[in-house]
Amino acid sequence: MTEWIELGSITAIPVRGARCVKTPSGKIAVFRTAEDQVFAIDNRCPHKGGPLAEGIVHGTSVTCPLHNWVFDLETGEAQGADEGSVQTYPVKVENGLIFIAPDVLMQMAAE
Amino acid sequence: MEKLVVVGAGMASGRALEHIFEEAPGRFNVTLFGAEPRGNYNRLMLSPVLAGEKEYEQIITHDADWYRDHGVHTRFGETVTGIDRQRKVVISKNGETPYDKLIIATGSAPFIIPLPGKDLPGVMAFRDLDDVNRMVDVSKRPGSKAVVIGGGLLGLEAAAALNARGMEVVVLHLMGHVMERQLDPAAGYLLQRDLEARGIKVHCKAQTKAILGEDRVEAVALEDGTIYGADIVVMAVGIRPETRLATDAGIHVERGIVVNDQMVTSDPDVLALGECVEHEKIIYGLVAPLYDQAKILAKTLAKVDAAFRPVQTATQLKVTGVSVYSAGDFADAEDREEIVLRDATSGIYKRLVLKEDKVIGAVLYGETADGPWFFDMIRKGTDTRDMRDTLIFGQAYQGGAALDPMAAVAALPDDAEICGCNGVCKSTITGTIVSKGLTDLDGVRAHTKASASCGSCTHLVEKLMSITLGDSYNPAAVKPMCPCTEHDHGTVRRLIVAKELKSIPAVMQELEWKTSCGCAKCRPALNYYLVAEWPGEYEDDGQSRFINERVHANIQKDGTYSVVPRMWGGLTNPKELRAIADVADKFAIPTVKVTGGQRIDLLGVKKEDLPAVWADLNAAGMVSGAAYAKGLRTVKTCVGSDWCRFGTQDSTGLGVRIEKFMWGAWTPAKLKMAVSGCPRNCAEATCKDIGVICVDSGYDIHFAGAAGLDIKGTEVIGHANTEDEALEIIVALTQLYREQGHYLERIYKWAKRVGSDSIKAAIIDDKVKRKHYFDRFVYSQQFAQVDPWEERVNGKDAHEFAALAEFGLPVAAE
Numbered sequence: 001m002t003e004w005i006e007l008g009s010i011t012a013i014p015v016r017g018a019r020c021v022k023t024p025s026g027k028i029a030v031f032r033t034a035e036d037q038v039f040a041i042d043n044r045c046p047h048k049g050g051p052l053a054e055g056i057v058h059g060t061s062v063t064c065p066l067h068n069w070v071f072d073l074e075t076g077e078a079q080g081a082d083e084g085s086v087q088t089y090p091v092k093v094e095n096g097l098i099f100i101a102p103d104v105l106m107q108m109a110a111e
Numbered sequence: 112m113e114k115l116v117v118v119g120a121g122m123a124s125g126r127a128l129e130h131i132f133e134e135a136p137g138r139f140n141v142t143l144f145g146a147e148p149r150g151n152y153n154r155l156m157l158s159p160v161l162a163g164e165k166e167y168e169q170i171i172t173h174d175a176d177w178y179r180d181h182g183v184h185t186r187f188g189e190t191v192t193g194i195d196r197q198r199k200v201v202i203s204k205n206g207e208t209p210y211d212k213l214i215i216a217t218g219s220a221p222f223i224i225p226l227p228g229k230d231l232p233g234v235m236a237f238r239d240l241d242d243v244n245r246m247v248d249v250s251k252r253p254g255s256k257a258v259v260i261g262g263g264l265l266g267l268e269a270a271a272a273l274n275a276r277g278m279e280v281v282v283l284h285l286m287g288h289v290m291e292r293q294l295d296p297a298a299g300y301l302l303q304r305d306l307e308a309r310g311i312k313v314h315c316k317a318q319t320k321a322i323l324g325e326d327r328v329e330a331v332a333l334e335d336g337t338i339y340g341a342d343i344v345v346m347a348v349g350i351r352p353e354t355r356l357a358t359d360a361g362i363h364v365e366r367g368i369v370v371n372d373q374m375v376t377s378d379p380d381v382l383a384l385g386e387c388v389e390h391e392k393i394i395y396g397l398v399a400p401l402y403d404q405a406k407i408l409a410k411t412l413a414k415v416d417a418a419f420r421p422v423q424t425a426t427q428l429k430v431t432g433v434s435v436y437s438a439g440d441f442a443d444a445e446d447r448e449e450i451v452l453r454d455a456t457s458g459i460y461k462r463l464v465l466k467e468d469k470v471i472g473a474v475l476y477g478e479t480a481d482g483p484w485f486f487d488m489i490r491k492g493t494d495t496r497d498m499r500d501t502l503i504f505g506q507a508y509q510g511g512a513a514l515d516p517m518a519a520v521a522a523l524p525d526d527a528e529i530c531g532c533n534g535v536c537k538s539t540i541t542g543t544i545v546s547k548g549l550t551d552l553d554g555v556r557a558h559t560k561a562s563a564s565c566g567s568c569t570h571l572v573e574k575l576m577s578i579t580l581g582d583s584y585n586p587a588a589v590k591p592m593c594p595c596t597e598h599d600h601g602t603v604r605r606l607i608v609a610k611e612l613k614s615i616p617a618v619m620q621e622l623e624w625k626t627s628c629g630c631a632k633c634r635p636a637l638n639y640y641l642v643a644e645w646p647g648e649y650e651d652d653g654q655s656r657f658i659n660e661r662v663h664a665n666i667q668k669d670g671t672y673s674v675v676p677r678m679w680g681g682l683t684n685p686k687e688l689r690a691i692a693d694v695a696d697k698f699a700i701p702t703v704k705v706t707g708g709q710r711i712d713l714l715g716v717k718k719e720d721l722p723a724v725w726a727d728l729n730a731a732g733m734v735s736g737a738a739y740a741k742g743l744r745t746v747k748t749c750v751g752s753d754w755c756r757f758g759t760q761d762s763t764g765l766g767v768r769i770e771k772f773m774w775g776a777w778t779p780a781k782l783k784m785a786v787s788g789c790p791r792n793c794a795e796a797t798c799k800d801i802g803v804i805c806v807d808s809g810y811d812i813h814f815a816g817a818a819g820l821d822i823k824g825t826e827v828i829g830h831a832n833t834e835d836e837a838l839e840i841i842v843a844l845t846q847l848y849r850e851q852g853h854y855l856e857r858i859y860k861w862a863k864r865v866g867s868d869s870i871k872a873a874i875i876d877d878k879v880k881r882k883h884y885f886d887r888f889v890y891s892q893q894f895a896q897v898d899p900w901e902e903r904v905n906g907k908d909a910h911e912f913a914a915l916a917e918f919g920l921p922v923a924a925e
Contacts, residue, residue: 007915007916008915008916012915013910014654014910016628016654016655019914019915020914020915021914021916022916022918024918030915034628035627048668049670050670051666051670054658054661054662054666054670055631055658056630056631056634056635056654057654058626058629058630058631059627059628061630063631065657065666066668068631070630
């Protein structure tokens with residue numbers, strides 16, 4: 001068993017906002033919704049590579065800042081007429097701290 | 112052609128003229144007199160205008176084009192003072208106008224209770240647009256108070272509207288509960304409770320004794336000794352038919368002008384309709400029977416047999432957020448039964464009155480969707496024995512139909528009345544949609560009149576359109592801001608002001624947003640509307656701004672940013688250029704480019720470098736150029752009289768002055784300007800949002816140009832003699848745009864939507880208004896002129912520019 005990895009306090013992310021976690025193989029965007037739910041997805045829109053962490057967060061969705069594709073943060077699926085998806089990663093919040101599943105970073109490092 | 116003279120330009124005569132031109136085209140040469148200095152408009156909609164939810168322009172039913180197209184000679188603002196029936200002429204201040212047929216449609220006058228003090232300035236009725244304008248003027252004074260005498264339909268609409276305008280409102284009502292002609296005591300109580308929750312004081316059983324005041328109204332005194340302070344007193348206690356003209360002319364008048372079934376008076380060449388007439392001893396005040404009269408009158412003039420018959424009517428109150436519906440007879444009596452449903456927590460009350468198993472009256476409060484269904488039963492005398500147990504739950508509970516409003520409308524019989532005002536049934540609407548190929552609500556309103564008067568059945572008409580047209584129906588008449596709401600931009604803006612909504616959650620709650628926190632379309636729009644409306648009060652919500660405005664730089668396709676410092680009026684100097692060169696070297700910025708707005712763009716800056724880049728630019732005295740903003744961008748200039756041999760004025764100096772005065776302002780969409788020193792126009796001012804062309808005599812101010820997706824030359828809004836005047840016009844114009852523009856709507860689109868004439872009227876013709884907009888802009892600037900780069904150099908939003916966490920190597924597993 002490996003330990004979940006701490007990313008920082010939930011308050012370090014603005015409500016209805018996101019910040020990035022840098023890994024050797026790319027950025028993971030970690031989102032905080034109005035209801036304080038936390039989600040992690042690849043910071044890369046499958047359309048033209050837009051940085052999703054810079055998008056406007058609404059409900060449990062984010063709108064890409066480049067061409068307005070909308071993704072469901074829970075499933076990573078594009079909404080509406082657009083087709084595509086982004087990788088999602090397991091995260092959890094305990095005592096106000098955000099943790100990401102350890103195999104995620106291992107997996108990203110291995111890619 | 113026969114000469115037809117119409118006296119009175121209200122809703123009934125407007126409708127009658129439409130029918131006359133349909134029934135007997137080309138037969139009459141029409142002259143229309145109106146005492147008000149304007150044409151026919153929808154008087155029912157004065158309440159929303161008073162509440163600030165609609166503009167006067169939206170309630171005009173017949174405009175100048177319509178009168179011209181139908182050859183109507185309009186004589187608005189000219190009161191008819193007499194009729195000579197022997198010589199068949201009407202008399203007004205401009206002389207005599209002959210007629211072959213005459214229509215009297217003088218309507219009614221508000222009843223003014225003969226109280227002491229009734230003639231004091233500030234005592235008014237609620238009858239026409241002038242009354243509305245007077246009330247709005249007073250409501251603008253902070254802390255102003257209104258007393259409304261009369262708790263009927265009109266009085267309560269006035270009270271709610273004045274309350275929405277921010278006035279302190281007291282309603283005085285003689286009877287035991289409000290709207291006693293339409294509501295039973297229980298529903299009246301609920302309505303009073305809802306009104307009081309909004310801060311409207313309702314005083315029932317109020318015997319008014321006198322209106323007090325020296326030079327103008329100051330208070331109202333009741334018989335029981337209560338005194339209410341008042342800046343205005345609105346009398347809404349009833350109307351009386353305006354019959355003086357007919358009486359003087361010797362036409363048979365009782366309480367109203369007596370007409371027969373064909374709408375003809377005691378003189379065969381004189382017809383009458385509307386609130387001034389009496390038919391079988393009944394005077395009608397609601398619009399539906401008056402429209403029936405209009406139809407019959409037109410047929411009579413066209414020599415078609417027709418007869419006016421009294422009709423049942425239903426009533427709805429037009430107060431945003433309050434749903435009341437009543438129809439039929441709901442008084443208690445021996446031979447009647449009633450079914451009542453109450454839900455105290457959700458404020459719902461429904462009562463049906465039955466006689467011999469037939470519904471004869473219905474009062475609905477809080478939930479009124481079944482109103483038309485019950486009304487249909489009242490009119491038809493439907494036997495309700497089979498559905499007695501579930502009747503009160505409404506149509507959706509009958510016959511196992513799904514609880515779906517669309518299915519409920521689909522299930523209505525073809526002859527069910529949808530629009531009570533205009534007496535339009537379901538099959539007329541669906542049939543007209545198909546036969547005329549209609550696709551939008553305006554079309555249905557134009558062809559059937561359904562929902563064209565009070566508008567309360569609009570949702571039913573829209574559902575019928577959806578049922579008839581299927582997915583091809585696009586409700587374009589109200590184009591919602593986004594799928595989160597049913598309101599369009601204009602409605603949202605007006606309601607933000609009228610209801611004093613000062614946060615995004617407040618807007619979403621009050622305007623019944625369908626999503627919990629909006630979307631990427633509505634949130635930036637709401638944020639802008641609130642920033643523009645409540646400077647200094649509303650706290651900007653960065654998370655509702657597009658990334659560019661959140662980090663004050665332009666995102667590029669690869670996720671890097673571009674940085675553009677301000678160069679006032681396009682002027683720069685060696686110190687600034689050196690600083691820009693140093694920054695480009697220090698941060699290895701790959702591209703440096705001159706922009707179309709006469710400044711320098713640094714492209715390819717990494718997000719985490721932004722604060723350091725800004726710090727260096729700040730140190731050389733430069734601030735953000737807002738090249739990313741829905742706000743003031745550049746003011747492009749030529750060198751003007753300083754250097755140019757053709758220059759007429761100091762165009763560079765004016766450009767710098769405008770930019771220094773206006774930078775930092777947020778606008779609905781980007782705002783680009785230019786100042787050219789002579790008509791050769793080297794600064795290309797005639798395709799800008801706002802442009803100035805200097806001439807020998809001063810400054811021609813242009814606006815509404817475009818050189819992007821659309822290409823459009825500017826229009827001239829006016830001429831200024833001095834630089835000060837030019838600045839005042841430009842600033843006031845920008846403020847008007849800030850207050851009226853829809854989010855992302857450039858100036859040229861705004862001008863097209865509201866009409867350039869209305870803009871000129873406010874900015875050029877009316878100098879008081881111009882000053883008012885100028886002052887509002889100046890007030891707002893004290894909160895807007897803060898350099899966002901400097902704020903972030905000093906640590907604001909630091910989370911934006913650093914990663915949450917960073918992992919260089921695979922994190923060790925055990």
